[in-house]
Amino acid sequence: MNTGAVLANLRQAVGAAHVLTHEDPSTDLSRWERDWRGRAHGRALAVVSPGSTAEVAAVIQACAAHGVSVVPQGGNTGLVVGSVPDDSGRQVLLSTTRLNRVRELDAANRTLTVEAGCVLQTVQDTARDAGFLFPLSLAAQGSCTIGGNLATNAGGTQVLRYGNTRDLCLGLEVVTAQGQIWNGLSGLRKDNTGYDLRHLMIGSEGTLGIITAATLKLFEQPAAQMTAWASVPSLPAALDLLGLAQSRLGAGLTGFEVMGQFALSLVDQHFPQLRVPAWRNTPFAVLLELSDTESVEHAQAQLEQVLGQALDEGCVSDAIVANNLTQAQGFWHVRESISSAQAAEGLNIKHDISLPISRIPTFCDRAGDRLAHAVPGVRIVNFGHLGDGNLHYNVQAPVGQDPQRFLLEQEAAINAVVFDEVRAHGGSISAEHGIGSLKAHTLPEHKDPTALDWMHRIKAALDPDNRLNPGRVLPIQAR
Numbered sequence: 001m002n003t004g005a006v007l008a009n010l011r012q013a014v015g016a017a018h019v020l021t022h023e024d025p026s027t028d029l030s031r032w033e034r035d036w037r038g039r040a041h042g043r044a045l046a047v048v049s050p051g052s053t054a055e056v057a058a059v060i061q062a063c064a065a066h067g068v069s070v071v072p073q074g075g076n077t078g079l080v081v082g083s084v085p086d087d088s089g090r091q092v093l094l095s096t097t098r099l100n101r102v103r104e105l106d107a108a109n110r111t112l113t114v115e116a117g118c119v120l121q122t123v124q125d126t127a128r129d130a131g132f133l134f135p136l137s138l139a140a141q142g143s144c145t146i147g148g149n150l151a152t153n154a155g156g157t158q159v160l161r162y163g164n165t166r167d168l169c170l171g172l173e174v175v176t177a178q179g180q181i182w183n184g185l186s187g188l189r190k191d192n193t194g195y196d197l198r199h200l201m202i203g204s205e206g207t208l209g210i211i212t213a214a215t216l217k218l219f220e221q222p223a224a225q226m227t228a229w230a231s232v233p234s235l236p237a238a239l240d241l242l243g244l245a246q247s248r249l250g251a252g253l254t255g256f257e258v259m260g261q262f263a264l265s266l267v268d269q270h271f272p273q274l275r276v277p278a279w280r281n282t283p284f285a286v287l288l289e290l291s292d293t294e295s296v297e298h299a300q301a302q303l304e305q306v307l308g309q310a311l312d313e314g315c316v317s318d319a320i321v322a323n324n325l326t327q328a329q330g331f332w333h334v335r336e337s338i339s340s341a342q343a344a345e346g347l348n349i350k351h352d353i354s355l356p357i358s359r360i361p362t363f364c365d366r367a368g369d370r371l372a373h374a375v376p377g378v379r380i381v382n383f384g385h386l387g388d389g390n391l392h393y394n395v396q397a398p399v400g401q402d403p404q405r406f407l408l409e410q411e412a413a414i415n416a417v418v419f420d421e422v423r424a425h426g427g428s429i430s431a432e433h434g435i436g437s438l439k440a441h442t443l444p445e446h447k448d449p450t451a452l453d454w455m456h457r458i459k460a461a462l463d464p465d466n467r468l469n470p471g472r473v474l475p476i477q478a479r
């Protein structure tokens with residue numbers, strides 16, 4: 001590779017100010033080269049920030065001409081090591097942060113077209129300022145980008161009612177591995193004109209194309225939102241509460257999160273200012289959110305009725321309905337701080353799994369027993385989006401053990417137990433975070449062989465030179 005020629009072409013494509021390299025010793029590239037969890041620290045040939053779709057296409061063409069591979073990156077909040085370069089110093093990191101324009105809000109069509117580097121919170125705020133709701137919601141929303149959300153088909157806390165990011169997207173604009181631009185920015189809700197390329201791109205984690213813009217669905221703002229915190233005596237009781245809330249609240253139930261006691265204790269320990277409600281006396285707590293089309297009073301009455309019945313039936317031992325927005329935000333803040341509290345406790349072995357909801361309690365019993373037997377003293381940080389069957393079933397080192405060493409020595413054995421139980425219970429090894437490079441080598445063991453064969457053929461057809469994010473999703477290394 002002629003590095004000088006590659007860099008000259010990249011500077012020509014986006015302007016010298018938007019090509020950062022290690023050539024300049026005063027430039028620190030580590031924020032782009034290190035992943036959010038601190039599991040990988042690569043070295044980029046250059047960090048390139050195009051400011052338009054045409055510039056993205058020019059970058060890809062320059063990389064194609066020189067045989068250089070490209071790693072797309074949005075907010076770099078991904079949890080499976082998919083958005084950072086490897087350590088070869090030969091990959092270009094394409095940052096989408098300058099693709100941050102809101103292109104169009106079509107109120108009558110209930111759609112919003114934004115560029116890929118728009119931060120999720122900006123998208124939510126833009127929708128809200130126009131009187132609408134963009135419901136995708138996750139703890140990283142102040143940093144993650146809509147392009148990253150689409151590339152990972154992010155889930156979050158509202159999937160129960162609104163679906164994954166895939167369900168919120170009507171159209172895409174994509175730059176291909178050859179540097180062509182596909183304009184699929186349709187705001188159509190019906191379009192049966194052959195293969196649905198949008199759905200191929202969504203969830204492809206930057207391995208099939210670079211998403212540069214998207215047309216998103218907007219929804220009505222609810223008249224009122226009500227949040228409650230419920231202590232539940234067991235996981236089966238949490239499922240009973242879920243069934244009751246679904247049957248009584250229907251589509252109004254927009255959030256149903258479960259949090260195990262140890263997860264809450266970590267928040268209490270690392271962020272004592274958050275005041276975790278009554279966690280000491282209960283093995284699990286549930287956060288319920290009701291979105292109501294009528295009024296605050298109606299929402300409150302509905303939620304109180306459900307919780308009253310749940311208390312009578314014994315699936316809830318204690319409950320608080322937030323009596324103002326600050327208290328509701330406080331409850332959500334506790335839930336959203338679990339990941340950061342775990343990070344503060346030290347490196348841990350993360351599992352983002354999904355299971356048929358009915359099988360979650362037996363999964364937790366069996367996996368918990370097997371892990372306790374395999375690694376005595378192991379601590380399980382169990383929390384997640386119970387309403388859609390997604391658990392973050394993370395494993396923290398026993399007290400007093402070095403987390404780094406624990407990760408190195410135990411990760412393979414612990415993953416084997418967890419994934420074995422996931423398979424036995426009909427689940428998936430990745431619910432919402434994706435595969436990245438962390439799980440690329442595990443995927444073949446868990447994916448249907450025909451599906452895996454199709455995935456390889458699709459990759460080979462769209463990106464025959466393995467230019468885009470090599471080694472992610474499918475373990476094919478860069479040439």
Ligand SMILES: Cc1cc2nc3c(=O)[nH]c(=O)nc-3n(C[C@H](O)[C@H](O)[C@H](O)COP(=O)(O)OP(=O)(O)OC[C@H]3O[C@@H](n4cnc5c(N)ncnc54)[C@H](O)[C@@H]3O)c2cc1C
Pocket residue numbers: 036071072073074075076077078079082083096116137138139140143144145146147148149150151152153154155156157205206207209210211212339340432433436469472
């Ligand atoms: C505290 C915390 C909480 C989280 N909670 C959730 C949660 O509830 N639900 C959930 O699903 N995830 C969650 N995540 C994971 C993460 O926020 C999501 O995966 C998010 O969608 C990533 O967006 P990003 O812009 O940061 O993407 P990045 O991390 O930059 O990239 C992620 C992947 O997408 C690719 N990519 C990024 N932009 C593009 C593009 N424009 N075109 C093509 N490929 C691209 C990258 O190459 C990489 O493979 C959480 C993360 C943190 C740190």
